[in-house]
Amino acid sequence: MDIRTLQYFLAIAREESITKAAESLNMTQPPLSRQIKDLEEELGKQLFIRGSKKISLTEDGLLLKKRAEEIVALMDKTMHELNSYEESITGDILIAAGETENISILAEIGKSLNQKYPDIHYKIYSSDSKYVNDKIDNGLVDLGLVIGTVDIKKYDYIQLPVSDRWGIIMKETDELTKYDQISSNQLIDKPLLLSHQASDNNEIMSWFQENGVVPNIVTTYNLAYNASVFVKTGFGYMLALDNILNTTTGSGLVFRPITPGLKANMYVIWKKNQIFGKAASIYLDEIKKLFNKS
Known part of the structure; x- marks a missing residue:
């Protein structure tokens, strides 16, 4: 074969x-x-x-x-x-990323890099952390952007100096929109939509359990947009990170942070002992220089 x-x-x-x-x-x-x-x-x-x-x-x-x-x-x-090791710097940089507004950091680095190396191209794969880790483990991407925690035994990483906050996304006419923050007690028996990553997140589950709340998870998802369509119908309440969806006035959706507040850290990860192509190596060097990581 x-x-x-x-x-x-x-x-x-x-x-x-x-x-x-x-x-x-x-x-x-x-x-x-x-x-x-x-x-x-x-x-x-x-x-x-x-x-x-x-x-x-x-x-x-x-x-x-x-x-x-x-x-x-x-x-x-x-x-x-292999082809990227020619005199000119060419090739693809493959990045798997969780859904977060903070991917803009990687986009800005790419924008700056492409002014010097216009023949570098990018392939972005979006999903949850399990998907990102699988892509890294199988050598199918160069870098991953993950939210939450990192398995330091398997991956080298750089923690980005930013974080996302968890909150509830709901229909803009929902009764809970009158509150500035949402507690777990307010979600008792409410139908919840959680990302696969959130449903496996110990911090999220602990947030519910601190008040003895058993979350009524009716739907799990890997990408936010389709889940948001369910929310717009009044189907349920979506536990998600801020700014991954348009929740401005007229969007049909409203975001409220949870209380006590819970933040998610951001990490760029790659496989330990990874051998990079020239394009990916230059890109990672730019990330390291930006965040003073040797």
């Missing part, structure tokens, strides 16, 4: 047709079919269910698809890094 075979496999999975996949790969159908048959024999697994109109993946095929996408992405990243 090699990279090209995995690319063939992914093309078929994407097109749901060997004929269409062959066309997209600029090859004929028989050799492509033979490659996939050889792959199935090599693995000892059936990867596709052949239907009359389309083919679909078996459970083993779905697993291989996930891993193949990671392997191909890692190969592409490696090729970009």
Whole structure:
């Protein structure tokens, strides 16, 4: 099994047709079919269910698809890094980040860097800390921006000199908007929407437990926008960080900080002993210089 075979496999999975996949790969159908048959024999697994109109993946095929996408992405990243060691500084910087207004710090560094190195490009992946950590662990991104805590055994990191505050986002006509701050007691039996990260956050759970409140979590989410649409209907109350959504007058939403107040620290992290491409190395050096981190 090699990279090209995995690319063939992914093309078929994407097109749901060997004929269409062959066309997209600029090859004929028989050799492509033979490659996939050889792959199935090599693995000892059936990867596709052949239907009359389309083919679909078996459970083993779905697993291989996930891993193949990671392997191909890692190969592409490696090729970009190798190519970046030419005389001119080029290449992609891959960043996985949790949702926070403070990603603007990384954006400003990128803006400054691109004045000197205009051929550097950025790929931003957004989700919660688990997603960011997985991307870092698998070598699929260079850097991560995480909110909350860092596993110092696995990652090197720089703590940014900023923090976000936790609060409740609610429909702008909700009765709780008359309060400047929201306590856990005010949320007893209220339907809550929590990010996956918040639901696993010990500080957040402790905030509820200090007053003996058992949170009524009816929905979890990984990105805030879709959850906010639920909130606008009056579906529930969203526990989230400030400024990740538009909560200005007329937006349909209102943010109120929780009390006692709870802040979330920000960290740029990378895998210990990580070997960076030239573009990512220069970018990280800029972060270190900005925050006096050797």
